[in-house]
Amino acid sequence: MNLRSFQLSDIHGVTSLWKMNASKEREQQTLQVLAKQLAYDRDLVLVAEKDDSIVGAIVGTIEKDTGYFYCLAVHPSYQGQGIGRKLTSLLEERFHNKGVQNVQVMVDEGTEKLAPFYYHLGYQQASSSILEKIWLFRLPDVISTS
Template sequence: MHLRSFQLSDVHAVTSIWKMTASREKEEETLQVLSRQLVCDRDLVLVAEDEGRVVGAIMGTIDKDTGFLYCLAVHPAYQGKGVARGLTQLLENRLRDKGVNRTQAVIDEGTEKLYPFYTHLGYQGIRSSVLGENWIFNLKNLIGQVAR
Protein backbone atom coordinates (compact mmCIF):
# COMPACT_ATOMS: atom_id res chain seq x y z
CA MET A 1 0.00 0.00 0.00
CA HIS A 2 1.33 3.40 -1.00
CA LEU A 3 -0.08 6.65 0.45
CA ARG A 4 0.49 9.91 -1.40
CA SER A 5 -0.89 13.32 -2.29
CA PHE A 6 -3.75 13.49 -4.76
CA GLN A 7 -2.91 14.14 -8.41
CA LEU A 8 -5.39 15.39 -11.01
CA SER A 9 -5.07 12.06 -12.81
CA ASP A 10 -6.67 10.45 -9.71
CA VAL A 11 -9.98 12.26 -10.10
CA HIS A 12 -11.80 9.47 -11.97
CA ALA A 13 -10.63 6.73 -9.59
CA VAL A 14 -11.53 8.78 -6.51
CA THR A 15 -14.90 9.74 -7.99
CA SER A 16 -15.58 6.07 -8.66
CA ILE A 17 -14.88 5.20 -5.01
CA TRP A 18 -17.17 8.00 -3.83
CA LYS A 19 -19.91 6.68 -6.11
CA MET A 20 -19.62 3.29 -4.39
CA THR A 21 -19.70 4.75 -0.88
CA ALA A 22 -21.92 7.87 -1.02
CA SER A 23 -25.23 9.04 -2.42
CA ARG A 24 -25.22 10.95 -5.73
CA GLU A 25 -26.04 14.20 -3.92
CA LYS A 26 -23.16 13.74 -1.46
CA GLU A 27 -20.82 12.75 -4.27
CA GLU A 28 -21.51 16.08 -6.03
CA GLU A 29 -20.93 18.00 -2.79
CA THR A 30 -17.70 16.07 -2.27
CA LEU A 31 -16.45 17.06 -5.74
CA GLN A 32 -17.08 20.72 -4.83
CA VAL A 33 -15.16 20.28 -1.57
CA LEU A 34 -12.33 18.59 -3.49
CA SER A 35 -12.10 21.48 -5.96
CA ARG A 36 -11.93 24.06 -3.17
CA GLN A 37 -9.36 22.08 -1.19
CA LEU A 38 -7.07 21.54 -4.17
CA VAL A 39 -6.95 25.32 -4.62
CA CYS A 40 -6.23 25.92 -0.91
CA ASP A 41 -3.78 23.14 -0.06
CA ARG A 42 -3.45 20.01 -2.15
CA ASP A 43 -1.09 18.44 0.42
CA LEU A 44 -4.19 17.72 2.49
CA VAL A 45 -5.88 15.59 -0.19
CA LEU A 46 -4.51 12.06 -0.01
CA VAL A 47 -5.00 8.78 -1.82
CA ALA A 48 -4.04 5.18 -1.11
CA GLU A 49 -2.75 3.07 -3.97
CA ASP A 50 -2.38 -0.67 -4.28
CA GLU A 51 -0.34 -1.85 -7.26
CA GLY A 52 -0.99 1.44 -9.06
CA ARG A 53 -4.75 1.39 -8.41
CA VAL A 54 -6.31 4.12 -6.24
CA VAL A 55 -8.26 2.34 -3.49
CA GLY A 56 -8.98 5.12 -0.98
CA ALA A 57 -9.04 8.87 -0.43
CA ILE A 58 -9.38 11.46 2.32
CA MET A 59 -9.40 15.25 2.43
CA GLY A 60 -8.39 17.66 5.14
CA THR A 61 -8.65 21.37 5.71
CA ILE A 62 -7.53 23.81 8.39
CA ASP A 63 -9.43 26.53 10.21
CA LYS A 64 -7.17 28.44 12.62
CA ASP A 65 -5.54 25.74 14.79
CA THR A 66 -8.07 23.00 14.04
CA GLY A 67 -7.75 20.44 11.26
CA PHE A 68 -10.80 18.75 9.76
CA LEU A 69 -10.95 15.32 8.12
CA TYR A 70 -13.52 14.99 5.34
CA CYS A 71 -14.67 12.56 2.71
CA LEU A 72 -12.87 9.42 3.84
CA ALA A 73 -13.72 6.66 1.39
CA VAL A 74 -12.20 3.25 0.70
CA HIS A 75 -13.06 0.90 -2.15
CA PRO A 76 -15.30 -1.84 -0.72
CA ALA A 77 -12.80 -4.58 -1.66
CA TYR A 78 -10.15 -2.87 0.49
CA GLN A 79 -12.22 -2.02 3.55
CA GLY A 80 -11.00 -3.57 6.79
CA LYS A 81 -7.41 -3.77 5.51
CA GLY A 82 -5.94 -0.68 7.20
CA VAL A 83 -6.38 1.71 4.28
CA ALA A 84 -8.60 4.15 6.19
CA ARG A 85 -6.33 4.06 9.24
CA GLY A 86 -3.26 4.76 7.10
CA LEU A 87 -4.91 7.66 5.28
CA THR A 88 -6.19 9.13 8.54
CA GLN A 89 -2.81 8.88 10.27
CA LEU A 90 -0.97 10.45 7.35
CA LEU A 91 -3.48 13.29 7.18
CA GLU A 92 -3.23 13.87 10.95
CA ASN A 93 0.57 14.01 10.61
CA ARG A 94 0.36 16.53 7.78
CA LEU A 95 -2.08 18.65 9.75
CA ARG A 96 0.23 18.57 12.77
CA ASP A 97 3.18 19.59 10.56
CA LYS A 98 1.11 22.62 9.49
CA GLY A 99 0.62 23.74 13.11
CA VAL A 100 -2.74 22.17 13.90
CA ASN A 101 -3.37 21.60 17.62
CA ARG A 102 -6.43 19.37 17.29
CA THR A 103 -8.34 17.48 14.64
CA GLN A 104 -12.01 16.87 14.05
CA ALA A 105 -13.52 14.31 11.72
CA VAL A 106 -16.60 15.51 9.90
CA ILE A 107 -19.34 12.98 9.30
CA ASP A 108 -22.46 13.96 7.43
CA GLU A 109 -25.56 12.23 6.19
CA GLY A 110 -24.45 9.28 4.12
CA THR A 111 -21.17 8.72 5.95
CA GLU A 112 -22.55 7.76 9.36
CA LYS A 113 -20.99 4.32 8.91
CA LEU A 114 -17.63 5.96 9.69
CA TYR A 115 -18.76 6.65 13.26
CA PRO A 116 -17.40 3.33 14.71
CA PHE A 117 -14.10 3.80 12.84
CA TYR A 118 -13.50 7.29 14.22
CA THR A 119 -14.67 6.25 17.67
CA HIS A 120 -12.14 3.40 17.60
CA LEU A 121 -9.42 5.95 16.81
CA GLY A 122 -10.39 8.01 19.87
CA TYR A 123 -12.68 10.62 18.42
CA GLN A 124 -15.71 11.63 20.52
CA GLY A 125 -18.97 12.84 19.02
CA ILE A 126 -20.60 16.23 19.48
CA ARG A 127 -23.40 17.89 17.55
CA SER A 128 -22.29 20.92 15.54
CA SER A 129 -24.64 23.83 15.11
CA VAL A 130 -22.10 25.49 12.80
CA LEU A 131 -22.34 22.67 10.26
CA GLY A 132 -26.08 22.12 10.65
CA GLU A 133 -26.86 18.44 10.36
CA ASN A 134 -23.19 17.39 10.18
CA TRP A 135 -21.64 15.48 13.04
CA ILE A 136 -18.13 16.35 14.19
CA PHE A 137 -15.93 13.97 16.13
CA ASN A 138 -13.26 15.60 18.30
CA LEU A 139 -9.96 13.94 19.07
CA LYS A 140 -9.78 13.22 22.81
CA ASN A 141 -6.36 14.80 23.13
CA LEU A 142 -4.47 17.44 21.24
CA ILE A 143 -2.49 15.97 18.36
CA GLY A 144 0.76 16.83 20.13
CA GLN A 145 -0.28 14.74 23.12
CA VAL A 146 -1.37 11.85 20.91
CA ALA A 147 1.95 11.89 19.05
CA ARG A 148 3.96 11.31 22.25
Protein backbone atom coordinates (compact mmCIF):
# COMPACT_ATOMS: atom_id res chain seq x y z
CA MET A 1 0.00 0.00 0.00
CA ASN A 2 1.18 3.48 -0.86
CA LEU A 3 0.20 6.63 1.06
CA ARG A 4 0.68 9.89 -0.81
CA SER A 5 -0.63 13.36 -1.51
CA PHE A 6 -3.68 13.67 -3.75
CA GLN A 7 -3.12 14.04 -7.50
CA LEU A 8 -5.70 15.34 -9.95
CA SER A 9 -5.89 11.89 -11.56
CA ASP A 10 -7.24 10.58 -8.19
CA ILE A 11 -10.50 12.54 -8.39
CA HIS A 12 -12.66 9.71 -9.78
CA GLY A 13 -11.31 7.14 -7.32
CA VAL A 14 -11.76 9.47 -4.36
CA THR A 15 -15.26 10.59 -5.29
CA SER A 16 -16.27 6.98 -5.87
CA LEU A 17 -14.96 6.15 -2.41
CA TRP A 18 -16.95 8.99 -0.83
CA LYS A 19 -20.11 7.84 -2.63
CA MET A 20 -19.74 4.47 -0.87
CA ASN A 21 -19.33 6.09 2.55
CA ALA A 22 -21.47 9.25 2.59
CA SER A 23 -24.90 10.60 1.79
CA LYS A 24 -25.38 12.63 -1.40
CA GLU A 25 -25.51 15.86 0.65
CA ARG A 26 -22.33 14.95 2.58
CA GLU A 27 -20.59 14.02 -0.68
CA GLN A 28 -21.29 17.49 -2.14
CA GLN A 29 -19.97 19.18 1.03
CA THR A 30 -16.89 16.95 0.87
CA LEU A 31 -16.18 17.95 -2.72
CA GLN A 32 -16.37 21.62 -1.73
CA VAL A 33 -13.90 21.07 1.14
CA LEU A 34 -11.63 19.12 -1.21
CA ALA A 35 -11.59 21.84 -3.87
CA LYS A 36 -10.87 24.56 -1.32
CA GLN A 37 -8.06 22.58 0.35
CA LEU A 38 -6.43 21.59 -2.95
CA ALA A 39 -6.23 25.28 -3.87
CA TYR A 40 -4.62 26.05 -0.52
CA ASP A 41 -2.35 23.11 0.37
CA ARG A 42 -2.37 19.80 -1.51
CA ASP A 43 -0.08 18.15 1.09
CA LEU A 44 -3.04 17.85 3.48
CA VAL A 45 -5.16 15.79 1.08
CA LEU A 46 -3.98 12.18 1.30
CA VAL A 47 -4.87 8.96 -0.45
CA ALA A 48 -4.10 5.31 0.18
CA GLU A 49 -3.46 3.38 -2.99
CA LYS A 50 -3.32 -0.38 -3.41
CA ASP A 51 -2.94 -2.19 -6.73
CA ASP A 52 -3.43 1.09 -8.62
CA SER A 53 -6.79 1.73 -6.91
CA ILE A 54 -7.69 4.38 -4.34
CA VAL A 55 -8.75 2.49 -1.19
CA GLY A 56 -8.67 5.37 1.32
CA ALA A 57 -8.66 9.15 1.51
CA ILE A 58 -8.61 11.94 4.08
CA VAL A 59 -8.68 15.73 3.82
CA GLY A 60 -7.06 17.98 6.40
CA THR A 61 -7.31 21.72 6.87
CA ILE A 62 -5.54 24.14 9.17
CA GLU A 63 -6.92 27.23 10.87
CA LYS A 64 -4.38 29.09 13.02
CA ASP A 65 -2.72 26.37 15.14
CA THR A 66 -5.53 23.81 14.86
CA GLY A 67 -5.73 21.01 12.31
CA TYR A 68 -9.07 19.54 11.25
CA PHE A 69 -9.83 16.09 9.84
CA TYR A 70 -12.49 15.91 7.15
CA CYS A 71 -13.73 13.20 4.91
CA LEU A 72 -11.90 10.10 6.15
CA ALA A 73 -13.12 7.22 4.02
CA VAL A 74 -11.85 3.69 3.42
CA HIS A 75 -13.26 1.35 0.81
CA PRO A 76 -15.56 -1.15 2.57
CA SER A 77 -13.50 -4.12 1.31
CA TYR A 78 -10.38 -2.68 2.98
CA GLN A 79 -11.83 -1.50 6.29
CA GLY A 80 -10.27 -3.01 9.41
CA GLN A 81 -6.83 -3.29 7.79
CA GLY A 82 -5.27 -0.19 9.38
CA ILE A 83 -5.64 2.10 6.37
CA GLY A 84 -7.63 4.75 8.25
CA ARG A 85 -5.10 4.67 11.09
CA LYS A 86 -2.20 5.10 8.66
CA LEU A 87 -3.91 7.98 6.85
CA THR A 88 -4.68 9.80 10.11
CA SER A 89 -1.13 9.21 11.41
CA LEU A 90 0.41 10.64 8.25
CA LEU A 91 -1.94 13.62 8.34
CA GLU A 92 -1.08 14.21 12.02
CA GLU A 93 2.62 14.15 11.08
CA ARG A 94 2.04 16.70 8.33
CA PHE A 95 0.01 18.87 10.71
CA HIS A 96 2.81 18.70 13.28
CA ASN A 97 5.39 19.73 10.65
CA LYS A 98 3.23 22.78 9.88
CA GLY A 99 3.10 23.90 13.54
CA VAL A 100 -0.33 22.57 14.48
CA GLN A 101 -0.80 22.33 18.27
CA ASN A 102 -4.03 20.33 18.36
CA VAL A 103 -6.30 18.43 16.01
CA GLN A 104 -10.08 18.45 15.97
CA VAL A 105 -12.55 16.14 14.30
CA MET A 106 -16.11 17.30 13.70
CA VAL A 107 -18.55 14.47 14.41
CA ASP A 108 -22.06 14.86 13.01
CA GLU A 109 -24.85 12.72 11.58
CA GLY A 110 -22.72 11.68 8.64
CA THR A 111 -19.57 10.84 10.59
CA GLU A 112 -20.71 9.63 14.02
CA LYS A 113 -19.82 6.05 13.05
CA LEU A 114 -16.15 7.13 13.09
CA ALA A 115 -16.22 8.34 16.72
CA PRO A 116 -15.07 4.98 18.22
CA PHE A 117 -12.19 4.92 15.71
CA TYR A 118 -11.01 8.38 16.80
CA TYR A 119 -11.43 7.52 20.50
CA HIS A 120 -9.17 4.52 19.88
CA LEU A 121 -6.55 6.90 18.43
CA GLY A 122 -6.56 9.02 21.60
CA TYR A 123 -9.08 11.69 20.72
CA GLN A 124 -11.37 12.92 23.49
CA GLN A 125 -14.77 14.57 23.55
CA ALA A 126 -14.25 18.35 23.45
CA SER A 127 -17.92 19.28 22.97
CA SER A 128 -21.07 17.57 21.78
CA SER A 129 -19.80 17.44 18.19
CA ILE A 130 -16.00 17.83 18.38
CA LEU A 131 -13.30 15.31 19.22
CA GLU A 132 -9.88 16.74 19.98
CA LYS A 133 -6.28 15.64 20.44
CA ILE A 134 -3.77 18.05 21.96
CA TRP A 135 -0.11 17.20 21.57
CA LEU A 136 1.98 17.66 24.67
CA PHE A 137 5.06 16.03 23.16
CA ARG A 138 6.73 15.71 19.78
CA LEU A 139 5.42 13.08 17.37
CA PRO A 140 7.98 10.57 16.09
CA ASP A 141 9.99 12.01 13.21
CA VAL A 142 9.21 9.01 11.01
CA ILE A 143 5.89 7.24 10.77
CA SER A 144 5.98 4.04 8.75
CA THR A 145 3.59 3.96 5.82
CA SER A 146 4.13 0.38 4.75
